[in-house]
Amino acid sequence: MYKKEQYLYRKEKNVKAIVRNYVKEDFDELIQIQKESFPPPFPSDLWWNEEQLNNHITLFPEGALCVEIDGVLAGSITGLLVGFNPESPKHTWEEITDSGYIKTHNKNGNTLYIVDICIRPSFRKLDLGKLLMQSMYEAVIHLNLDRLLGGGRMPGYHKYANELTPEQYIEKVVNGEIHDQVISFLLRCGRTPLMLVPGYLEDEESHHYGLLMEWKNPFKSGC
Known part of the structure; x- marks a missing residue:
């Protein structure tokens, strides 16, 4: 099981952040955070439900993390293990995550796949998303x-979209010419x-595109 404590700076004082595995008692609050983090036009049927969350803590608890600030649940990140082949990388979010139910979890997989990350809007100035991502790197x-x-x-x-192809848009984001809330x-x-994947996720703002992005384990060569 995972737990770490770290101090973060907010409003001229330090506050303690605790990153830990989420558990059944957190489910109601996790669902509320999803609603706050992904308001319409994001599809409401993509918010977590209790069956999905129960699968997360049952099938792969190591990939079910949340962060608390002063005892308040402020965000979460969820992952599963998959057998990923870089030679055939194309897939959709629904295919690889079993629509968030993670029954596709492969305990012998070589890759930790991020299903979702969300931070409560009122806590977004604390870089909690980066803290949770770092915990997944660990x-x-x-x-x-x-x-x-x-x-x-x-x-x-x-x-x-009327002036740039998805490829051109991503190039400008990577070069720092355009800021994208998620990709940046x-x-x-x-x-x-x-790589870019058309039809990756039902998401009108993204025109249903997703950008596959990786972080390679620096302690393994040739991966």
């Missing part, structure tokens, strides 16, 4: 996996682009 190393992988939404793309965040977390 899990990659602890489990001796090849990489962390996941598909990032491109919620800013709809503003540029993942770049700051140390993730690197792998």
